[in-house]
Amino acid sequence: MKTVRILLWLPLVAFLAILGLVSSGLLKPHDTTVVSQMVGKPLPAFTLASARTGEGAVTGKGFADGRPRLLNIFGSWCVPCIAEAPQLMALKQAGVTIEGIAVRDRPGDVGEFLQRNGDPYDRIGLDDQAVLQVALGSSGVPESFLIDGKGIIRAQHIGEIRPEDVPGLIETLKAIR
Amino acid sequence: MRRRFALAALLLAPAALRADPVLAPEPLAYTQLPDAKQEARAQALMQTLRCVVCQGQSIADSDADLAGDMRAIVRQRIAAGESPEAIRAWMVARYGRWVSYRPTVEPVTWPLWGAPLVLLLIGGFLARQAFRRRRRG
Numbered sequence: 329m330k331t332v333r334i335l336l337w338l339p340l341v342a343f344l345a346i347l348g349l350v351s352s353g354l355l356k357p358h359d360t361t362v363v364s365q366m367v368g369k370p371l372p373a374f375t376l377a378s379a380r381t382g383e384g385a386v387t388g389k390g391f392a393d394g395r396p397r398l399l400n401i402f403g404s405w406c407v408p409c410i411a412e413a414p415q416l417m418a419l420k421q422a423g424v425t426i427e428g429i430a431v432r433d434r435p436g437d438v439g440e441f442l443q444r445n446g447d448p449y450d451r452i453g454l455d456d457q458a459v460l461q462v463a464l465g466s467s468g469v470p471e472s473f474l475i476d477g478k479g480i481i482r483a484q485h486i487g488e489i490r491p492e493d494v495p496g497l498i499e500t501l502k503a504i505r
Numbered sequence: 506m507r508r509r510f511a512l513a514a515l516l517l518a519p520a521a522l523r524a525d526p527v528l529a530p531e532p533l534a535y536t537q538l539p540d541a542k543q544e545a546r547a548q549a550l551m552q553t554l555r556c557v558v559c560q561g562q563s564i565a566d567s568d569a570d571l572a573g574d575m576r577a578i579v580r581q582r583i584a585a586g587e588s589p590e591a592i593r594a595w596m597v598a599r600y601g602r603w604v605s606y607r608p609t610v611e612p613v614t615w616p617l618w619g620a621p622l623v624l625l626l627i628g629g630f631l632a633r634q635a636f637r638r639r640r641r642g
Contacts (some may be wrong), residue, residue, distance in 0.1 A: 331634065335631075361561060362557045362560075362600060362601075362603075363601070364599065364600070365596075365597075365598060365599055365601050366599060367602065371601060431526065432528040432570065434528065456531075457531040457574050457577055457578075458570070458574035459574070459578065461571070461574075462571070462574060462575060462578060462599065463598035463599065463601070465598075465600050467557035467558060467571065467600070468558070469570075480627060
């Protein structure tokens with residue numbers, strides 16, 4: 329008899345548990361950003377053709393030279409990348425070394441894009457089949473990775489770099505030298 | 506009518522306006538492997554890997570550019586003789602456990618595997634109580 333009385337409360341308890349679950353979902357909506365698991369790991373090896381005519385292949389070898397870098401994944405076809413361009417120029421002026429990876433892009437289109445929006449890049453690799461993008465655990469364009477002087481990925485910035493992000497990025501790059 | 510005009514204008518707009526990549530997709534994104542056995546293995550894996558763009562779909566179902574690139578990577582690696590589980594582990598190392606639709610057995614997923622057993626036990630207990638009562642009554 330006693331167990332029956334306790335069991336009678338079970339549906340209410342289950343209902344309250346579901347109510348709690350659903351309302352917590354309402355208060356804190358699902359986050360759809362995909363965070364790369366490569367942060368803290370070495371930059372994967374890669375060899376990409378350069379987007380600039382007459383320049384040799386872009387490889388990951390030069391990354392561990394003691395200088396921290398910002399690796400920017402972009403595309404001339406990508407609209408938020410235009411919004412991000414002034415911030416990249418500001419970072420370059422602040423002394424940040426920026427390497428570019430153009431995803432599914434053509435050299436001519438990249439050239440036009442840089443002419444219009446400024447060219448902050450040291451080197452630009454063409455990632456035709458997004459092989460490097462997937463190897464980095466990146467899921468969209470634009471995204472930026474901060475690489476320390478030993479070639480280790482230390483941070484990921486998802487989405488375009490906004491003016492308010494610039495000081496923080498410079499701080500982080502100084503800290504991971 | 507105006508909406509139809511807008512749609513026509515959008516379809517006729519140059520690629521740059523639509524902000525789509527202009528490069529043709531990697532052939533293996535949309536072409537099966539010549540070896541049927543390898544293709545079957547690639548298909549089975551692709552159906553259990555999540556597209557990181559349209560996050561409710563597998564890369565086999567999604568038409569996103571990145572899903573196509575991930576399919577190409579899966580097919581290339583299968584063709585090179587890599588095992589499907591090694592490729593799954595490679596993807597998980599990049600995008601997290603979440604990228605795989607097939608949960609692995611490890612401490613974090615024990616509740617997931619254990620829940621059906623626990624529910625079955627509770628159901629069995631409840632049924633036993635109910636039958637006992639009926640026999641008595």
